Amino acid sequence: MASQDPYPRSVFVYELITGGGLYSVPGSPAPSGSLLKEGTAMLAAVVEDFAAIEGMSVTVLRDSRLPTLSVAAAEQIAVEGIEGERAAFRDAVKSTQATLVIAPEFDGLHLARTQWAEDDGAFLISPEANFVEQAACKWTCFQRWRDASVRTIDTFQVSERSSWEHLLDLPVVTKPSDGAGSEGVLSWNAGFEINGALINSEKYLIQPKAVGRAVSCSALGDGTEFFLLPAAYQSLDKDLKYHGGSLPIRTELNVRAHRLAAQAIRAMPPFRGYVGLDMILGPCPEGTDDVAVDLNPRLTSSYVGLRLLLKNNLAQAMLDVASGQPFELRLGCGKVDFEIL
Numbered sequence: 001m002a003s004q005d006p007y008p009r010s011v012f013v014y015e016l017i018t019g020g021g022l023y024s025v026p027g028s029p030a031p032s033g034s035l036l037k038e039g040t041a042m043l044a045a046v047v048e049d050f051a052a053i054e055g056m057s058v059t060v061l062r063d064s065r066l067p068t069l070s071v072a073a074a075e076q077i078a079v080e081g082i083e084g085e086r087a088a089f090r091d092a093v094k095s096t097q098a099t100l101v102i103a104p105e106f107d108g109l110h111l112a113r114t115q116w117a118e119d120d121g122a123f124l125i126s127p128e129a130n131f132v133e134q135a136a137c138k139w140t141c142f143q144r145w146r147d148a149s150v151r152t153i154d155t156f157q158v159s160e161r162s163s164w165e166h167l168l169d170l171p172v173v174t175k176p177s178d179g180a181g182s183e184g185v186l187s188w189n190a191g192f193e194i195n196g197a198l199i200n201s202e203k204y205l206i207q208p209k210a211v212g213r214a215v216s217c218s219a220l221g222d223g224t225e226f227f228l229l230p231a232a233y234q235s236l237d238k239d240l241k242y243h244g245g246s247l248p249i250r251t252e253l254n255v256r257a258h259r260l261a262a263q264a265i266r267a268m269p270p271f272r273g274y275v276g277l278d279m280i281l282g283p284c285p286e287g288t289d290d291v292a293v294d295l296n297p298r299l300t301s302s303y304v305g306l307r308l309l310l311k312n313n314l315a316q317a318m319l320d321v322a323s324g325q326p327f328e329l330r331l332g333c334g335k336v337d338f339e340i341l
Contacts, residue, residue: 007323008097008123010057011050014089014113015043016103018069019061020079024109030065034241034340035104035183038301040069041340042102045304047071049315059092061085086116093120098319100273101126102299104180105136110298125322126273127221127297134268135275135297138205139177141268145292148267151260152292153280158194158204167191171209173240174198180296182241210291212282215249216302217261220321221271227327230309231257232302234278235339244339247305248331256287264292272322276300305338 016022017031017039031039043060050058051072058073064080077092079085093099099122103110114129127135135141142155156164158174168191176184187209188194198204214234219226231254232247248254261277276296282289307314311330320327 007325008125008319009055010059010096011098011100011125011319012059012092012096012122013043013047013050013073013100014061014092014102014117015039016109016113018043018063018066020063020085020088021103021109021113022063023079023082023085024112025107031063035180038242038340039102041304042299042301043069044071045307046100046102046299046315047073049307049313050319052313053316053319057096059096061088061092089113089116090120093117093122098123098125098322100124100299100318104183105132105178105297106176106180106183107178108136110136124272125319126299127271127275131269131271131275132297135295137177138175138179138294141295142205144267145264148263150263150267150292151288151290152264153207153210155205155207157202158198158206159200159202161199164191164206167206167208172206173209174204174206176203177205178203182236182239185240187238187240210280210282210293212280212289212291213253214278215253215257215281216245216276216278216300217257218274218276218300218302218306219261219265220274220318220327222321222324223270223272226265226271226275227321227329228258228261229306229329230254230331231261232305234302242301242340244337245302245305246335246337247302247309248335252285253281256281256290259287260290260292264295268295271297274299274303274318276302301340304340305336308332308336308338309334 059075060073064078077088145152172191217231218229232245235243278293
């Protein structure tokens with residue numbers, strides 16, 4: 001890593017889908033679909049914000065199968081193949097003063113890139129490997145929350161049918177234990193409908209379908225403490241696919257969201273950088289049926305809306321908090337609706 005100034009003036013923003021990470025997936029699929037849309041939206045937004053910081057230089061990687069990315073980075077490094085990605089990643093870490101890793105959790109890809117950054121001596125402004133490892137596995141995360149008495153959804157391994165037979169006649173949701181966003185999430189009218197390869201998969205989890213309003217809440221951490229950002233409504237279709245959201249939410253719901261987010265995040269290891277909690281706020285006004293759903297150890301799509309609501313430059317706020325600088329949240333007025341197109 002380049003010699004560390006008190007405040008970094010160059011940053012490497014790595015987003016896996018656009019940055020060549022799919023070369024490591026069996027079959028090396030080209031970037032496409034909802035993950036490409038979300039990854040591109042997050043990358044463009046956070047790079048624009050970093051580039052707006054006076055004197056800041058931004059570097060990104062680009063999968064060579066994609067056209068030049070429409071982002072405000074000073075340098076785009078084209079990546080081709082697994083070895084090419086690893087070499088470009090190392091060079092980018094060592095030529096910049098801070099590194100932000102944004103990656104979906106499937107197949108251990110996020111954890112691996114975070115470990116790359118640590119091995120290469122990066123000053124990480126995204127969560128460290130220990131946090132990523134705990135949060136990226138939904139089964140591990142559920143167990144930590146259960147042990148800490150965090151309100152969450154009862155979760156079972158699909159392959160252990162005897163543990164969830166009471167769900168056979170109830171609406172359920174199945175999801176991969178290391179999934180990202182709504183990828184691989186399926187909604188079923190009843191548990192007995194689940195069949196085929198899924199029923200024997202040790203990778204998949206099953207939960208009773210929770211009722212309420214889908215909300216996300218993000219936080220910035222400094223490695224010891226964290227600061228909660230305004231919660232946002234999530235826009236989900238009937239198949240639970242994510243399409244964006246709106247914020248701010250009603251004050252009383254934001255209070256409930258912050259209370260649950262604080263409990264869920266405190267049950268995990270300390271972290272630095274940006275994380276996002278998905279939750280469902282139930283119909284009870286006291287919040288007794290609110291439940292934590294997933295903890296994303298990375299920048300999430302709600303960043304796209306939050307940056308429009310806050311008077312702060314959100315990328316600078318993330319860097320300030322991670323660097324131990326003072327931070328004061330400054331809210332804008334009005335309502336923000338955002339779509340991931």
